[in-house]
Amino acid sequence: MGSLKIGLALWSLGPTRNESELKVALETAREIGVRGVQLWCVDYSSSEPCFLDPDRCVGVERKRALELVESYGLEITGFCAQLTGPTDPGMPWPGSAFSDSRDLEKRLGKTMRALELASEMGSTVVTTHPGEIPSDSSTSKYKVMLNSCKTLAKHAEQLGVAFCIETGQEQAEVLRHLLEEVGSEGLKVNYDPANMLRYGVVEGVRILAPWIVHTHAKDYNPKTRRATVGEGIVPWNDYMNALKSINYSGWFALEDETGIDVIESLKRGKAFLEKY
Numbered sequence: 001m002g003s004l005k006i007g008l009a010l011w012s013l014g015p016t017r018n019e020s021e022l023k024v025a026l027e028t029a030r031e032i033g034v035r036g037v038q039l040w041c042v043d044y045s046s047s048e049p050c051f052l053d054p055d056r057c058v059g060v061e062r063k064r065a066l067e068l069v070e071s072y073g074l075e076i077t078g079f080c081a082q083l084t085g086p087t088d089p090g091m092p093w094p095g096s097a098f099s100d101s102r103d104l105e106k107r108l109g110k111t112m113r114a115l116e117l118a119s120e121m122g123s124t125v126v127t128t129h130p131g132e133i134p135s136d137s138s139t140s141k142y143k144v145m146l147n148s149c150k151t152l153a154k155h156a157e158q159l160g161v162a163f164c165i166e167t168g169q170e171q172a173e174v175l176r177h178l179l180e181e182v183g184s185e186g187l188k189v190n191y192d193p194a195n196m197l198r199y200g201v202v203e204g205v206r207i208l209a210p211w212i213v214h215t216h217a218k219d220y221n222p223k224t225r226r227a228t229v230g231e232g233i234v235p236w237n238d239y240m241n242a243l244k245s246i247n248y249s250g251w252f253a254l255e256d257e258t259g260i261d262v263i264e265s266l267k268r269g270k271a272f273l274e275k276y
Contacts, residue, residue, distance in 0.1 A: 168195025
């Protein structure tokens with residue numbers, strides 16, 4: 001596999017609500033020593049803006065934002081356009097972002113604009129959790145999810161980018177069925193091994209191999225609840241061998257959302273990955 005392309009999910013360092021916060025996060029990423037950053041690009045909530053939201057970062061501001069990232073010697077590994085959909089009792093986060101017709105057009109529109117932002121800023125990856133994909137393809141929720149993904153994939157393909165579903169909310173076979181049914185180069189996978197622990201980390205790579213274009217590097221330690229790569233129960237040797245077997249050459253974006261000694265955690269995770 002050679003030298004890994006190690007990046008950082010920049011939101012691990014906190015929100016980037018304005019240019020000042022983005023600069024601080026980019027400086028920290030440079031100090032950690034990663035080569036690239038994945039950028040959050042939609043508002044965090046109705047009351048908490050994101051500097052790179054596609055409805056805020058427009059026109060020449062996108063060129064300026066790209067130049068800012070590059071001024072720190074960093075590349076953009078991709079973007080994250082995570083939206084929350086309607087949430088019924090007992091439904092896991094992020095709700096039914098793309099499987100519920102309530103206000104769906106707003107979420108589709110925002111995501112399509114995020115795809116456009118990514119394209120203009122030279123990236124080919126936009127990741128998200130779309131909500132749990134129903135295992136029963138005859139349900140109305142599955143059909144809404146399918147049509148949503150077809151719409152987003154078509155737009156992404158026209159732009160030369162990929163709308164990437166992050167793994168972990170359903171079994172790999174369920175995700176693969178959706179990917180095959182959509183059948184578009186505009187729909188791909190962001191693989192997160194920690195999210196796949198309950199389903200099979202290595203088996204998931206085998207099942208989703210043709211679609212994996214970006215990965216998050218994250219671990220899970222059941223005793224400490226920490227996410228530091230190499231210090232949990234993700235079977236890294238087997239996982240990395242599985243990625244090598246499918247000729248994966250994309251990014252490994254370190255992610256730690258625990259809020260506990262995150263910078264040190266990311267540094268240790270980077271050092272661990274460098275062994276490969």
